Amino acid sequence: MTTLTAFASLQDSRLSDVQTWSAFGTSWSSAEQKILECCAIQVETDDVKTFVFRCPDFAALAFEPGQFITLSLTLDGLSLSRCYTLSSTPTRPFNFAITVKRVPGGPVSNWLHDHLQVGSRLLAAGPAGIFTPVGHPQRKLLYLSAGSGVTPLMAMTRAAFDLGGDPDLAFVHSARTPQDIIFRAELAQLQAARRHLKVFAICEASGAETDWQGPLGRLDLALLERLVPDFREREVFTCGPQGYMDAVQRTLREGGFDLSHYHQESFAIGSPTAPVDAAPATVGETLFTVTLARSGKVFKMAGDQTVLSAAKRAGAIVPSSCGQGLCGTCKTALLEGQVEMQHAGGIRQREIDRGLRLLCCSKPTSDLVLDL
Ligand SMILES: Cc1cc2nc3c(=O)[nH]c(=O)nc-3n(C[C@H](O)[C@H](O)[C@H](O)COP(=O)(O)OP(=O)(O)OC[C@H]3O[C@@H](n4cnc5c(N)ncnc54)[C@H](O)[C@@H]3O)c2cc1C
Ligand code: FES
Structure with missing residues (x-):
């Protein structure tokens, strides 16, 4: 291993090692x-x-x-x-x-x-949240973001360079117009100072900046091949509106990218105050009875709805935020009954063992009693 390669590996392991980050402050x-x-x-x-x-x-x-x-x-x-x-x-x-x-x-x-x-x-x-470099050691990185989806990738970029290295990072951000590019000046400054950081912005329209020289339109395979020809060798992190992330995945698949090196986070949510999947049950459907122990409320729900949406529909006040099993806001004790829960990291095994569940990603498989 050359000194340079050994240094790069040390960098990777620091970025992807959970202990690097726990050392900076109190938990x-x-x-x-x-x-x-x-x-x-x-x-x-x-x-x-x-x-x-x-x-x-x-x-x-x-x-x-x-x-x-x-x-x-x-x-x-x-x-x-x-x-x-x-x-x-x-x-x-x-x-x-x-x-x-x-x-x-x-x-x-x-x-x-x-x-x-x-x-x-x-x-x-x-x-x-688990959309972080932890557990994904890789020397070459590709960050793809659109709109406010730039925020986690900016945190990762700032962190990687603050650790003192020069990771091989291609950062491709999509915006409506050049005036909408978030962190534009800082990314340009970082790029000027770091040998292995390449920043690209793609705009849907030039807006008021009529002399915009960058690509116009949307990210597709031809543009990705041109901007980051070695994208297949990179660990990809993507964040943006759902439509953008679907298009990115299609593009990568079309380009023969190995999706086991792909990570994404969605900000897109159904409105947390107006659940979208809470259609009333149809005739003949199996219904489960849900009892809210504290408020005394009782309602019926079908097994294909989330408990959160049905509870809100029944007028219960349940705190919630991400709606996708990430943030833990809707964590509630299940006092009786069974649910099928597909979470995304918002709850720990020991909490599940204690009877807690995330209602936004839980569907009933029996009658339930909840601590609400
Ligand atoms: C894990 C995670 C991280 C997030 N990080 C950021 C962040 O760094 N910066 C940021 O600005 N937001 C971020 N969000 C989104 C943020 O939580 C709020 O949803 C957003 O600020 C809107 O809140 P609101 O109360 O103004 O509107 P809401 O009442 O939440 O939404 C109003 C309407 O807009 C839609 N909507 C909500 N969010 C979006 C969106 N992002 N794009 C398009 N439509 C939307 C909803 O479906 C709803 O119909 C994140 C969300 C998640 C789940
Ligand atoms: S609302 Fe975020 S985990 Fe349920």
Whole structure:
């Protein structure tokens, strides 16, 4: 092994080793809520702002690059929880930044943009999520993002370079127009300083920047081959709207990419306050009876619906955020009965052993009694 290769391997193992990240601060579990105080606000684009937080006692807290926190707010008397990726790097563990895009009509993203100020305090549940470099050692990386999906990949990029190395990283970001490219200046600066970082932006239209020289349109196989000819040799991390990620997967498959080296995270959710899969049961369908032990509410639901959507439909107040078994917000004790749960890392085995379940990704296979 040459010295250069040995150095690169050391880098890989540091990025992908869970202990690298736990060393930067005190552990903060996803089950624990902490108060965070906003200490800076930065405008990124017309509809994106970064909010930087710190602990009021200036504690350093550990997380993995790419993980998200879950904010809990009460707006107009309604308790709302939303996940936001930490766009800052765990190598700077006194600050926790989230970069938020306004969603038209969305209560939390617009409230943050319009009302959060330096000095404001919020409650946040600790870092969660498995969309991180941990466990995926690979010398060459390809990050593909669209819109606000850039945030976990930016955290990973900042973290990788803060560790002091020069990983071979191709970062391809898609935006509506050049003015919508988030972190444009910082990525350009990083690229100028690092030999092995290649940053590309693809815009759907040139917008007000009529002299835009970069590619126009959408990412497809021909463009990917041109920008990153060795993409088949890279570990791929993708984040963006669902349609974008579906197109990326199709492109990679078409290009003969081995999808065992593909990782993605979706921000796309059905509205957490208005469940989408809660169609009423049809005649003849097997129905299960669900009893909410604390409120005394009882309702019937079909086995092809999630317990969360049926409970909300029945008027129960259940905190939830990601809707995909990631964040742990909807964790509830199942007192009686059985469910089939397909989670995505939002619950630990020891919690399952204690009878807890994530209602957003659980479907009943018997009558249930829930601690709600
Ligand atoms: C793991 C995870 C990490 C996330 N990280 C970030 C982040 O770093 N930055 C960020 O801006 N957002 C992020 N989100 C999305 C965020 O949690 C909220 O969903 C978003 O800010 C909208 O919240 P809202 O209350 O304003 O609107 P909501 O009430 O949540 O949504 C209003 C409507 O918009 C739709 N919608 C929600 N989110 C999106 C979206 N991203 N794109 C298009 N339509 C949407 C909903 O389906 C709904 O119909 C993340 C989500 C998850 C699950
Ligand atoms: S709402 Fe996130 S795990 Fe259920």
